[in-house]
Amino acid sequence: MINSKYIKGNQEKGLTPITSQWMQEIMSHPKVINELFTKFGSPLNILNPASFTQNCIKFKEVFESNEVKYGIFYARKANKAKAFVKQAFKENIGVDTASERELLQSLQLGGDGEHLVLTSAIKTKRQIEIAIQNNVPIVLDNDDECILVNNIAEKNNKKARVAFRLSGFHVEGSKLYSRFGFDIDKIEEYLINHVGEGKAYNNFKVEGLHFHLDGYSTQQRSEALLQCIKLTQRLKEHDFSFRFIDMGGGILINYLKHKEEWLDFDTRLEQSLKGEISPxxxxxxxxxxxxxDGIIKGERKTYPYFNEINSDKFLDKILKYSNQKGNSVASLLKKENIEIRIEPGRSLVNQSGITMAKVVHRKKDAKGQWLIGLEMNMSQMMSSSADFMLDPYVMYANLDENKTEDKSVEVYFTGAYCLERDVLLKRKVTLPKLPEIDDIVVFVNTAGYMMHFFETQAHLFELAPNLVYTETSNAVASSNFKLDADG
Ligand SMILES: Cc1ncc(COP(=O)(O)O)c(C=O)c1O
Structure with a gap:
């Protein structure tokens, strides 16, 4: 008898991911999923725009409860799918674009000057032209960009809508370094001397200030906002008026269900490195x-997967932070009539995507470790940090849980690139039994930077298809969802 079942790896001593109902729904429909693999191949990315909406609503509520004017611009670098861009426009929020194609495609999908911003690290002439012709605000990073944007605006007989990206904020006695932006200590003089009627850059419509901080400190973000607000106050005397301050992204999310598991893993990692427990x-x-010399050194280079202060709470904390006079960031923004903008990427696509792949082979290496070869490669699920630390699920075609004999195995999942390091998760995963060929491995919550950001086509592998999940209310169908190609 076929006894299909999906189960999370590491039932004990795991890192249990928060797993939305829609993901469970997918995993409980192996027949539907197998048909998709037959049609599209492996791996498959599945995206759920409804989760994006839920995240978006939470941010809107925070802004509204703090009574500030706000703008949300989805940083689409986190995921390349059109589905989330369309969803952003449906929610009447904007999209932060960072390349020519991101900008063009977002315009084609209905974006306009009020709902787009161009923040690319490298801005080509073509990008700037498109932005200016479509009245899309450009976030300026350096003097060369100012020259180019001013010239292109002049040629097009238009004013370029611009914001100035800043960095070098002072927090607790140190200056925060970034390779991006103008130095906060120099920008005042720069603007006064170079920008405006009769000055070198006279084709700008200055609308905002912008920053994006590395790391995940709410205090640094609040302090940066306070310094930006002060700057706008000083620049008022020089006839500058700023409509918005954009604080970029970096809003933390929480991937994990249990804090204890997160702390416990750290302890076990240290013990294993010392040889006190198995790897x-x-x-x-x-x-x-x-x-x-028997001592653990360095620091863990992984995303902080467990966070109590995340998403809406993270944003709320930034807005409620007070300066030395006891005025909150929110109250100062309100007083100055400045709109606060954010550019969330990861936090808007939280719980909005999964990546699934087929088991192709199982082997034992010379150390006796089980390696499970998947039909996918490391670029199709790659973290910018040292590992993606969520337990995967396995959809077994055959798993009889009533069988009492212990068939549990410890495995690593390996990918298709000809590199020793194509090991999809660095963490060992314990499974109730060895997966069989064609069983399915599911990695949840991969929409933010995991599935697309590092995707490459080495060996001429096709890029993974992206399918969009929609709940349906068709009672006679075998499932209450449908999946369509992203397009
Ligand atoms: C300018 C800018 N805005 C927004 C983001 C999105 O950040 P996150 O996905 O952490 O929210 C980034 C990320 O690098 C960025 O550089």
Whole structure:
């Protein structure tokens, strides 16, 4: 008898991901999913725009409860799908674009000057032309950009809508470094001397200030906002008026269900590196830690997957932070009539995507470790940090849980690139039994930067298809959802 079942790896000592109902729904329909694999191949990315909307609503509520004027611009670099761009416009929020194609495609999908912003790290002439012709605000990063944007605006007989990106904020006695933006200590003089009627850059319509901070400190973001507000106050005397301050992205999300598991993993990682317990990572990868003379050194280079202060709470904390006089960021923004903008990427696509792949082979390496070869490669699910630390699920075609004999195995999942390091998760995963060929492995919550950001086509592999999940109310169908190609 076929006994299909999906189950999370690491039933004990795991890192249990928050897993939305829609993801469970997909995993409980192996027949539908197998048909998709037959049609589209492996791996498959599935995206759910309804989760994007839920995240969006939460941010709107925070802004509204703090009574500030606001703008939300989805940073589409987090995921390349059109579905989320369309969803952003449906929710009447904007889209932050960072390349010519991101900008053009967002315009084609209905974006306009009020709902788009161009923040690219490198801005080509073509990008700037498109932005100016479509009245899309451009976030300026350096003097060369100012020259180019001013010239292109002049040629087009238009004013370029611009914001100035800043960095170098002062927080607790140190200056925050970034390779991006103008130095906060120099921008006042720069604007006064170069920008405006009769000055070098006289084709700008200055609308805002902008920053995006590395890391995830709410305090740094609040302090940066306070410094931006002060700057706008000083610049008023020089006839500058700023409509908005954009604080970029970096709003933390919480991936994990249990804090204890997160803390416990750290302890076990250290123990395993010291050889006190068996390895918990592939070939004792320290994920940033290293063992020197019996002592653990370095720091863990992984995203902080567990966070109590996340998404809406994170944003609320930034807005409620007060300066030394006891005035909150929100109250100062309100007083100055400045709109606060954010550019969330990861936090808007939280719980909005999964990546699934087929098992192709199982083998034992010379160390006796089980390696499960998946039909996908490392670029199709790659973290910018040392590992993606969520337990995967396995959809077994055959899993009889009533069988009492213990068939549990410890495995690593490997990918198709000809690199030793194509090991999809560095963490060891314990499964109730060895997966069979064609069983399906599911990685949840991969929409933010995991599925697309590092995607490459080495070996001429096709890029993974992206399917959009929609709930349906068709009672006679075998499932209450449908999946369509992103387009
Ligand atoms: C300018 C800018 N805005 C927004 C974002 C999105 O950040 P996140 O996905 O962490 O919200 C980034 C990310 O690098 C960025 O550089």
């Amino acid at each position: 918990v990572t592939f070939n004792k990868n320290g994920l940033g830690y290293r063992l020197e």
